[in-house]
Structure formats: C-alpha cells, structure tokens
Amino acid sequence: MSADTLSIRNLTIEYQAKRGAVQAVRNLNLDVRRSEALALIGESGSGKTTIGLGIVRLLVSTAKITSGEMIFRRFDKTGQVIKEFDVLKLSPGEMRAFRWKDCAMVFQAALNAFNPVLKISAQFADTARAHGYLQGEALRKRACELFDLVRLDPERVWNSYPHELSGGMRQRVLIALGLLLDPPMLILDEPTTALDILTQRNIMDVLKDLRDKLRFSLIFISHDLSLAAELADRVATVYAGRIVELGNVYDTFQNPQHPYTIGLMSAVPTLTTHRDNVSSIPGSPPDLIDLPTGCKFHPRCPLAIEKCVCEEPTLSPTTGPEHLAACWRWPEAKQTLMPNPK
Amino acid sequence: MSKPLIELEHLSRRFQVKRNVFITAVSDVSLTIHEGEIVCLVGESGCGKTTTGKMIAGLLKPSSGRILYNGMDVTSLQGKAWEQYRLGVQMVHQDPYASLNPSHTIYDIISAPLRHHRYVENETAARHRVRQLLEMVDLTPVDDFLDKFPHQLSGGQRQRVSVARALTVNPSFIVADEAVSMVDVSIRISLLNTLLKLKEKMGLAVLFITHDLALAKYFAWEGRVGVMYLGKLVEVAPARQLVEAPQHPYTKVLLSAIPEADPERTRHKQRIELRSMDVPSLLRLPTGCAFHPRCPFFEGEMCEKVIPELTYFTDGSAVACHPVQKQRAAELQA
Amino acid sequence: MTILTHSLAGFWRETVKTLKLIARNKIGFLGFLLLVSLVLMSYVGPLIVPPETRADTTQIYKTPSREHPLGTDFQGRENWVMLVHGGAEVISVAFLAGLLTTIIAVVVGAFSAFLGGRADELIMTVTDVWLALPRGILLVVTAFFISLEDVWALALFLAVFGWPSLARQVRSQFLSLKKREYVEAAQLLNLGTPHIIFREMLPNMMSYILIALVESMTGAIYSQTYLVFLGLVPFGNNWGVLFSLAYAKNAIYNPNAMWSLLVPMGGIVLLQLSLIMFSRSLEEIFNPRLRTGV
Numbered sequence: 026m027s028a029d030t031l032s033i034r035n036l037t038i039e040y041q042a043k044r045g046a047v048q049a050v051r052n053l054n055l056d057v058r059r060s061e062a063l064a065l066i067g068e069s070g071s072g073k074t075t076i077g078l079g080i081v082r083l084l085v086s087t088a089k090i091t092s093g094e095m096i097f098r099r100f101d102k103t104g105q106v107i108k109e110f111d112v113l114k115l116s117p118g119e120m121r122a123f124r125w126k127d128c129a130m131v132f133q134a135a136l137n138a139f140n141p142v143l144k145i146s147a148q149f150a151d152t153a154r155a156h157g158y159l160q161g162e163a164l165r166k167r168a169c170e171l172f173d174l175v176r177l178d179p180e181r182v183w184n185s186y187p188h189e190l191s192g193g194m195r196q197r198v199l200i201a202l203g204l205l206l207d208p209p210m211l212i213l214d215e216p217t218t219a220l221d222i223l224t225q226r227n228i229m230d231v232l233k234d235l236r237d238k239l240r241f242s243l244i245f246i247s248h249d250l251s252l253a254a255e256l257a258d259r260v261a262t263v264y265a266g267r268i269v270e271l272g273n274v275y276d277t278f279q280n281p282q283h284p285y286t287i288g289l290m291s292a293v294p295t296l297t298t299h300r301d302n303v304s305s306i307p308g309s310p311p312d313l314i315d316l317p318t319g320c321k322f323h324p325r326c327p328l329a330i331e332k333c334v335c336e337e338p339t340l341s342p343t344t345g346p347e348h349l350a351a352c353w354r355w356p357e358a359k360q361t362l363m364p365n366p367k
Numbered sequence: 368m369s370k371p372l373i374e375l376e377h378l379s380r381r382f383q384v385k386r387n388v389f390i391t392a393v394s395d396v397s398l399t400i401h402e403g404e405i406v407c408l409v410g411e412s413g414c415g416k417t418t419t420g421k422m423i424a425g426l427l428k429p430s431s432g433r434i435l436y437n438g439m440d441v442t443s444l445q446g447k448a449w450e451q452y453r454l455g456v457q458m459v460h461q462d463p464y465a466s467l468n469p470s471h472t473i474y475d476i477i478s479a480p481l482r483h484h485r486y487v488e489n490e491t492a493a494r495h496r497v498r499q500l501l502e503m504v505d506l507t508p509v510d511d512f513l514d515k516f517p518h519q520l521s522g523g524q525r526q527r528v529s530v531a532r533a534l535t536v537n538p539s540f541i542v543a544d545e546a547v548s549m550v551d552v553s554i555r556i557s558l559l560n561t562l563l564k565l566k567e568k569m570g571l572a573v574l575f576i577t578h579d580l581a582l583a584k585y586f587a588w589e590g591r592v593g594v595m596y597l598g599k600l601v602e603v604a605p606a607r608q609l610v611e612a613p614q615h616p617y618t619k620v621l622l623s624a625i626p627e628a629d630p631e632r633t634r635h636k637q638r639i640e641l642r643s644m645d646v647p648s649l650l651r652l653p654t655g656c657a658f659h660p661r662c663p664f665f666e667g668e669m670c671e672k673v674i675p676e677l678t679y680f681t682d683g684s685a686v687a688c689h690p691v692q693k694q695r696a697a698e699l700q701a
Numbered sequence: 702m703t704i705l706t707h708s709l710a711g712f713w714r715e716t717v718k719t720l721k722l723i724a725r726n727k728i729g730f731l732g733f734l735l736l737v738s739l740v741l742m743s744y745v746g747p748l749i750v751p752p753e754t755r756a757d758t759t760q761i762y763k764t765p766s767r768e769h770p771l772g773t774d775f776q777g778r779e780n781w782v783m784l785v786h787g788g789a790e791v792i793s794v795a796f797l798a799g800l801l802t803t804i805i806a807v808v809v810g811a812f813s814a815f816l817g818g819r820a821d822e823l824i825m826t827v828t829d830v831w832l833a834l835p836r837g838i839l840l841v842v843t844a845f846f847i848s849l850e851d852v853w854a855l856a857l858f859l860a861v862f863g864w865p866s867l868a869r870q871v872r873s874q875f876l877s878l879k880k881r882e883y884v885e886a887a888q889l890l891n892l893g894t895p896h897i898i899f900r901e902m903l904p905n906m907m908s909y910i911l912i913a914l915v916e917s918m919t920g921a922i923y924s925q926t927y928l929v930f931l932g933l934v935p936f937g938n939n940w941g942v943l944f945s946l947a948y949a950k951n952a953i954y955n956p957n958a959m960w961s962l963l964v965p966m967g968g969i970v971l972l973q974l975s976l977i978m979f980s981r982s983l984e985e986i987f988n989p990r991l992r993t994g995v
C-alpha cells in the first residue's frame with residue numbers, strides 16, 4: 026500500500042498548435058509523499074506549469090491529456106488510506122470538489138488577478154459558498170485563523186480591497202485562501218517571482234511555518250533554485266516535459282547527477298560564487314513541437330555520445346535508490362562539468 | 368582612474384500623484400561614473416533605481432540637481448553637443464517582448480538608426496554593418512536572424528538585438544534596466560558575458576540596474592555597486608567588498624535575507640530581523656534617515672531627525688548612516 | 702526589362718501570399734469573394750448590360766420568372782438590370798467617404814496624441830463638441846443648403862461628419878503605443894518624430910485603421926441611403942434611390958411589388974455584409990505574428 030498522497034504514472038499532455046502538437050508533458054512518473062515539499066525546477070517551456078495545471082485539470086481547452094493516471098489518496102490521522110481515486114477519471118462535479126478540498130492551487134501571478142471590486146471577505150465567501158463550506162461569522166473566524174498563520178493582520182485584511190494590500194500581502198491572502206478547506210495538498214506556481222527580496226523572505230518563512238503546523242504536501246513550481254534550497258524536501262528538475270533528476274534536496278544540490286542540473290547550478294551565480302565558476306548552458310531549450318531524438322538535452326550536452334542521440338534515457342537510480350537521474354553517462358557528469366567545487 | 372563620464376549631482380525627481388501630493392522617487396543622489404566603468408544600482412521596487420536610470424538617459428528631466436556628461440551640464444547642451452549626449456547614452460530595457468517593434472524585421476530594426484544617421488552610404492554597407500553587429504552580440508548564424516520578426520526569437524535573443532541596436536550609434540554609456548530579469552535563468556549569464564565582452568572591446572561604461580545582488584556582484588566584479596532605498600543612495604562600494612563586508616544596515620539586512628542555492632548554507636544562515644515589517648510609502652517618508660523605523664541598528668535621535676549624508680571613505684566605499692560614520696571617524700582617530 | 706519583370710513577379714508573389722492570408726479566415730474569404738463580385742458587377746456589369754431606359758407598362762410589378770429574373774418595378778423596368786447599374790455610386794461614395802474619414806481621423810488623432818498638453822486638450826475638446834452634435838439631423842439640415850451633386854461632394858460631406866469618434870479611438874491607440882519601449886528606444890536613437898509616427902507606430906496600427914476604414918464605409922452607406930431616402934440627395938439610379946422610389950410607390954402594400962423593394966435593399970445589405978465579413982481577414986494580413994505562419 027503506497028503512503029503517497031499523489032502518484033502520477035505515464036502522464037502525457039499535448040497542446041494543439043497550428044504547427045503541430047506541442048508535447049508539454051511526456052510520460053511523466055512522479056510520487057508526492059505525505060507532508061513533503063517537492064520542488065519542480067525548470068525554465069520556461071520545460072512543462073512544469075503544465076504539470077501543475079494538469080494535476081488540478083485546469084488546462085487550456087487546446088490541451089489534451091492523452092494518457093496516464095493520477096492516483097490521489099487521503100489519509101486519516103493514523104496513516105490509513107480513507108479514499109483513493111484517479112483524478113483523471115473524476116466527473117466535472119467531482120473535480121470541483123477535488124479542487125480546493127483535496128488539492129488547492131495558487132497560480133502564477135495570481136496576486137495580480139484579484140477581482141478589484143470585491144473585498145477580501147467577499148472573495149473568501151465566494152469560494153466557501155462554491156464548495157459548501159462555512160459562511161458568515163464562522164467563515165470569518167476560520168479566515169482570521171489562517172491570516173494569523175500567514176502573518177497577516179486579520180482585522181486589517183478581512184475588510185480591505187486587493188489594491189489596498191501590497192504584493193506580498195496579496196500572495197499571503199491567496200495562500201490562506203488555498204488552505205481554507207484544509208486540503209492535504211497545495212500547489213504553488215512561482216510563489217515568489219516578482220516579489221522583492223525582503224517580501225520573498227517573508228513568504229518563505231510563512232510557508233515553512235505553515236508546513237510545520239499543518240503538515241500538508243506542497244508542490245511548488247519555480248525557476249528559482251534558491252527557493253528550492255530553502256523550502257524543498259525533494260527536488261525534481263524538469264526539462265522538455267520530463268523529470269530529468271529527482272532526489273533529496275541536499276543530495277541534488279551537493280551531488281547533482283544530470284548535466285542539465287549541473288549546468289543550471291553553474292549558470293546561477295550566488296552571493297558567494299567566484300566569477301570564474303559561473304558558466305551558462307550553450308544553446309537554447311528545445312522546440313516542444315519538434316523535439317530532438319533520444320535524450321532531449323543532447324544538443325546542449327558536452328557529454329553527449331551516440332547512445333544519447335538514439336535512445337532517451339529513463340529516470341533511474343544513480344548514487345542511491347532515492348537519487349534518480351535520466352542520463353546514460355551520469356557517473357562522468359559530475360567530474361567533467363564541475364572542476365571547482367562551490 | 369579614467370575620467371568621469373556621467374556625474375550626478377544632488378539629483379532629485381518628484382512625481383505629482385494628486386493635486387498637491389507629490390512623491391519623491393529619487394532624492395539627492397550624487398554619483399560619478401567613469402569611462403569604461405561598471406556600476407550596478409540595486410534595490411527593491413520603488414527605490415528609485417529605474418527613475419535614476421531614465422534621468423541619466425535623458426528620458427526624464429530631474430526636478431532638481433544636475434547631470435554632467437563629459438563635464439557639461441546636459442540641460443545646457445544644444446544642437447550637435449546635445450545629439451552627442453543623446454546618442455552617447457543608450458538603454459536596454461527589461462521587457463524583451465516590448466522593446467522591439469513587432470512589425471519590423473531584425474534587419475529593419477538595426478539598420479534604421481544606421482541609415483537615419485547616415486553611418487552607412489548604401490544598402491550593401493548597411494547589410495554588412497548589421498551582420499557585424501549581430502556577430503558582436505553573439506547572434507549567430509547571422510543569416511538565420513536577419514529576416515525574422517521579433518516574435519520568432521526567444522527572450523534572450525531579443526535582448527541581444529536590443530543591445531545590437533543600442534550599439535549602432537556608438538554609445539559610450541549603456542543603461543541596462545533589469546535587462547536580464549525576464550530572460551531564462553540559464554541564459555542570463557551568457558547575456559551578461561556578452562555585455563562584458565562588448566564593454567572591454569568598445570570601452571563602454573555600463574549602469575546595470577537590478578534587484579538581484581548575486582547578479583550585481585557577478586557583473587560588477589571589477590566595478591562598484593550602489594544600493595538605493597526609498598529614493599536615496601545609501602551605500603556605494605566595490606562589488607565584492609559590498610557583498611562580503613556590507614556597511615549600511617539595509618545592505619546587511621538584504622544580504623542576510625537572500626536565499627542561496629545551497630541548502631546547508633541557506634537554511635542555517637543568520638537572519639537579521641527588521642524592527643518593523645511595514646514598508647513606508649513614498650507618500651509619507653519617515654523623518655531623518657528613511658530606514659530608521661525598520662533599522663535593527665537604530666541609534667535614537669540622530670537617526671530620527673537628521674538625514675545622513677553619503678560620505679566617502681578612503682577605501683572607495685561610501686555609506687549614508689550615522690552609526691557607521693561615527694564608528695569610522697572613531698577608527699580614524701584611534 | 703528584367704527589373705520590371707522582377708518587380709512584377711514580386712508583386713504577383715505578394716498578391717498570392719495576401720490572398721492565401723485572406724483565405725485563412727473562412728468568413729473573411731467569403732466576404733472578400735462577395736465584395737469582389739459586387740464590385741465587378743457594379744463597375745464591369747454596366748459595360749456589358751445596357752441600362753434600362755424604357756418603361757413598359759404592360760410589365761409592371763411582375764414577380765420573378767424566366768423572362769424577368771428578379772421581377773420588375775413600378776415602371777416595368779427589370780429589377781436585375783437596375784441592380785447591376787445601381788451599385789457603382791453607392792460603392793464609390795462609401796469607399797471615398799470611408800477613406801476621407803479615416804485620413805482626417807488619423808491625422809487629427811495622431812497629432813493630438815503626439816503634441817500632448819494644451820494642444821491635445823484643445824483638439825479633443827473640439828472633437829468632443831463635434832461628436833456631441835446630433836449627426837443625423839445636422840446631415841439633413843446641411844443637405845438642404847449644400848448641393849450634393851457628385852460623388853466627391855457627398856463623400857467629403859459624410860467624412861466631415863464622421864471623423865470625430867474615429868479620431869478619439871486613433872488618439873488612444875497612439876497614446877498607448879507611445880508608452881511602448883520600442884518607441885522609447887527610437888527616441889533614444891534620435892530617429893525623429895516623423896519616423897516614430899510613420900515607421901514605428903503606424904504599422905502597428907494598420908489592422909486597427911483598416912477595420913476602422915471598413916466601419917466608416919458601412920457607416921457611409923447607411924448615411925447616404927438615409928439621405929437618399931429622404932430625398933435630399935439628387936442621385937440617379939443607385940440602390941438607395943431605387944429603394945426609396947419603391948417605398949414611395951407604396952410597394953410595401955403590394956405583394957407583387959415586394960421585389961422592387963427587396964432587390965435594391967438586398968444590394969445594400971449584401972454590400973454591408975461583405976465588408977463586415979471581409980474585415981475579419983484584415984487582422985490576418987497585418988499582424989506579423991499571423992502573417993509568418995504562411
């Protein structure tokens with residue numbers, strides 16, 4: 026019996042574009058454990074946002090989930106499974122219940138997408154009503170509880186309009202809204218992008234706090250490696266619609282096994298890196314309509330050999346059973362690409 | 368030290384928000400940028416760094432203070448001299464999607480200034496020069512890009528076209544306003560390296576405006592970084608020195624708040640807590656030092672009442688902070 | 702000689718490409734074909750089909766049959782011949798009026814946006830006042846005093862009354878484009894105001910302006926039909942006149958006479974429809990994102 030909240034198998038999502046089918050997610054396999062924080066790291070066009078939207082099935086109408094299953098499990102306090110179902114098989118009505126009760130999502134730049142004419146209290150009331158949740162005074166108390174958890178002043182926020190709150194405050198309101206029905210899983214898409222340094226710090230601390238107290242599973246999607254280093258328990262690197270590396274956060278950062286992950290880490294200067302240790306990845310991300318053969322990273326990989334051009338590697342264990350990478354030459358990757366340790 | 372190219376003297380800029388309500392986006396900023404120097408301007412949103420950049424480029428007029436270009440006050444420039452200034456200072460914008468005209472091909476975009484200012488005599492010369500410029504910004508193979516439209520290029524490629532366009536008029540100074548913020552992470556360094564290469568080759572001075580201190584340190588490795596807070600310049604220092612030994616309390620707080628791509632280090636990093644989480648609005652700036660309500664090193668009356676001056680020290684760094692200035696003065700005497 | 706053939710070949714290629722682009726939008730293409738047919742019928746048709754001059758009182762109000770394909774009117778004249786001859790004036794006035802309206806509006810809007818400040822305020826106030834005047838009534842009243850004999854006069858007349866609302870729209874488009882970063886870059890490169898207006902901003906407004914042109918044309922068609930119907934415009938035999946004549950002869954009370962009413966009305970409606978449908982394809986031609994897919 027699996028103890029994972031979400032088990033994705035062979036998920037494939039395609040978009041229809043004029044030129045052809047955009048293969049945004051290809052045969053994805055992923056498990057999200059109970060109460061774990063999983064970071065999906067990738068750049069634009071990697072498919073990471075599509076994965077998030079796919080889990081809550083809020084893809085654009087031109088997108089199609091062509092294969093796969095997503096088994097979602099709810100546990101009781103003792104760890105016994107009380108509910109288990111395939112998200113892809115849910116009816117529209119069941120999906121609506123799923124979103125928010127079982128899995129809530131805060132979209133990218135949602136902090137700019139508030140309805141400007143509704144007070145925060147009204148937005149909460151709307152959501153609560155749509156899911157048959159508490160109303161009136163009971164709702165207000167619950168919301169204020171959540172505001173406290175996200176370090177917002179309840180009185181001030183409950184009665185204000187979105188434009189009266191700063192970006193950081195709006196982001197925290199959205200996180201509170203996501204947690205309204207106490208879902209066991211929360212998905213955040215780029216939660217700290219477009220926020221100032223000090224505000225980002227605040228949000229990160231808030232998220233850490235929330236996880237300690239409420240113990241939900243968190244999937245956060247970002248291009249920011251340092252966010253993953255701060256918050257994640259496990260990190261999955263996404264490239265061309267697939268996971269190319271998956272492992273515990275310490276392992277992944279200290280001992281990356283996939284050339285893309287290594288390249289990404291070298292390409293992001295930190296406050297302490299020496300200038301000579303920074304280098305960018307040559308080339309550009311692949312065209313998702315016209316993907317290269319074999320390993321999709323091979324055109325940009327300094328280690329590419331013939332096998333890489335012909336056969337796409339699968340995600341397999343490397344230095345340990347918990348640290349997986351999709352690379353035929355993972356043992357050599359580390360040595361050749363990172364001569365100077367950070 | 369090479370000669371000063373741009374000198375900002377007590378530069379200020381106010382914006383009218385309502386009938387009698389003004390916000391001071393930039394307040395009393397003085398800074399000298401030398402020929403071929405790299406200076407980064409960092410700070411959070413609303414600190415005035417973009418406004419300062421626009422004033423240097425001549426897109427906004429200062430409300431008070433002066434800007435000197437090659438020693439001459441820009442407001443007094445006329446005719447040819449003014450044109451020299453206008454072309455001498457160019458800008459690369461943040462948004463790769465809005466900085467190129469969607470109806471023009473890449474060739475059109477880059478050849479327009481060449482032809483307008485008659486840097487080339489005919490079509491062939493224009494084509495040749497455009498190819499040269501595209502090669503300089505590492506957009507190769509050149510033929511792949513000449514006849515394309517902006518929407519057919521990636522964000523990073525578009526930014527390179529912006530840089531090439533800026534280079535057509537042989538500027539001596541480039542203001543890069545968050546030029547890599549909207550570009551993919553793995554491409555940022557490559558773009559900055561191209562800028563560095565061009566700076567070396569053409570002796571350009573660059574003002575790089577960003578909110579990312581790590582990028583600032585990388586780009587201004589040999590140069591200086593200036594930190595702005597609520598419209599004021601609070602610290603200026605050589606890049607490595609600023610990051611390794613910050614002096615102003617705000618800089619210290621910023622550096623301690625930045626997460627790093629190393630779980631060991633970032634999770635055990637020492638955080639400096641602020642006295643208050645409220646960010647003051649530009650409409651109601653605090654008295655005295657603008658940072659004092661949040662400053663963890665707050666020292667009482669002086670900080671509350673008197674605005675600290677940006678004081679330069681012998682090691683080339685400058686700080687606008689009473690406690691730090693007092694301490695440095697004490698050290699000197701000791 | 703080769704230069705000529707070269708440029709002709711290039712011209713041909715561009716035309717074919719443009720046709721392909723129009724064809725991408727089914728409705729637009731249909732509208733285009735309809736428009737072309739109407740134009741051919743109205744300008745080439747009269748060269749082939751002799752005008753109907755004699756009246757044949759034995760054939761009054763005949764319904765459509767093999768001898769009278771679209772029926773006859775109150776004077777026994779063939780409706781289909783009148784249809785062929787009646788379109789030219791309507792289309793000419795519509796096109797000219799649309800063109801003049803658009804030109805005036807674009808010039809006023811662009812200037813206003815670019816000059817800014819006091820000048821902008823002044824021009825916009827004048828525009829607003831003009832906009833607030835009741836156009837229909839003004840049209841009628843002025844038509845009493847000014848003779849609108851020929852196509853150009855009528856077109857100009859309609860343009861003078863039609864430009865304000867378009868000018869305001871053009872101005873807002875310009876204002877929003879003015880803020881774009883590529884315009885700022887052009888200023889930094891000292892490319893000059895004419896370049897900025899004509900080479901940077903205008904191309905990005907082309908599809909907008911063309912759709913505005915089509916709208917002006919449809920508006921002009923309504924206006925002229927209205928004026929003709931009221932008898933204020935002394936025109937010969939265009940669809941508007943046919944329609945108003947038929948109406949005046951009480952065709953609505955006589956089921957047989959219905960066709961003399963429907964035929965000219967059909968002409969006007971089809972023309973409007975073709976213009977509106979065609980405007981759907983205009984975006985395909987002028988938006989570079991859509992263009993490069995061909």
